[in-house]
Amino acid sequence: MSPVESGAGGAEDPAADDPTDDDPTFDDRVADDRAAGGPAIGETPPGSTADAAEALAGTETDGMVPGKPLPGEPVTGAEVQALVAERDEYLDTLRRLQAEFDNFRKRTARQQAETFDRAVEAVVERLLPALDALDLALAHVDVSGGSELESAFVRIGTLLRDILAKEGLERIDADGVAFDPTVHDAVAHVSADEGSAVAGGPGDVEAMPEPAVVETLRAGYRLKGRVLRPAMVKVRA
Numbered sequence: 001m002s003p004v005e006s007g008a009g010g011a012e013d014p015a016a017d018d019p020t021d022d023d024p025t026f027d028d029r030v031a032d033d034r035a036a037g038g039p040a041i042g043e044t045p046p047g048s049t050a051d052a053a054e055a056l057a058g059t060e061t062d063g064m065v066p067g068k069p070l071p072g073e074p075v076t077g078a079e080v081q082a083l084v085a086e087r088d089e090y091l092d093t094l095r096r097l098q099a100e101f102d103n104f105r106k107r108t109a110r111q112q113a114e115t116f117d118r119a120v121e122a123v124v125e126r127l128l129p130a131l132d133a134l135d136l137a138l139a140h141v142d143v144s145g146g147s148e149l150e151s152a153f154v155r156i157g158t159l160l161r162d163i164l165a166k167e168g169l170e171r172i173d174a175d176g177v178a179f180d181p182t183v184h185d186a187v188a189h190v191s192a193d194e195g196s197a198v199a200g201g202p203g204d205v206e207a208m209p210e211p212a213v214v215e216t217l218r219a220g221y222r223l224k225g226r227v228l229r230p231a232m233v234k235v236r237a
Helices: 026-035 049-057 077-139 148-166 192-199 202-207
Strands: 169-172 184-190 212-218 220-223 226-229 231-236
Touching: 077 148, 077 220, 077 226, 148 169, 184 212
Parallel strands: 184 231
Antiparallel strands: 169 220, 212 231, 220 226
């Protein structure tokens, strides 16, 4: 009977293809490999793919930045220079931001002050006609009479001028001074003889500068050193 016919169902015997069955020295070689400390035939050697994957899985990579040294590693001179340059860049950026903020704060404060000054100037300009009317009323009041009406006008005028003076308002109405086109508006000219009559005598005219203001027709005003309205005057030529 043939070997094929002797198998169950006509199937071949798997053991017939195993070379270890025909090799009587196979077991001896396996024993020799194990005794030598190496992997036996058919065993997974140390350092296999599974061991490498397990080793990589246990490696910590958190906090690692490319181009920067790891904790515990020695730092080279080039790396120190790079860190110093980065620090200086941050410091320069901070200084620029601080300077820009200081300039913005100063500019804002200056703009607020200018806005306040313009608002005060607008209010004072609207009050100038009231001051002129008050001056005309006081000019027609009998001061020597000492009436209650005269006293009321004087008190009102004094109070109003004191309030405006605290805001920087200054009156321009001096006579007998040199004519200044920056603060005076000459609306009339008189000769030397007419000037002496206005001033009170020839001696007063001779003492005046040339040309000189002999009479103020309407008072002028300065606000914080700036001419708000020039004085309307009569000038001796």
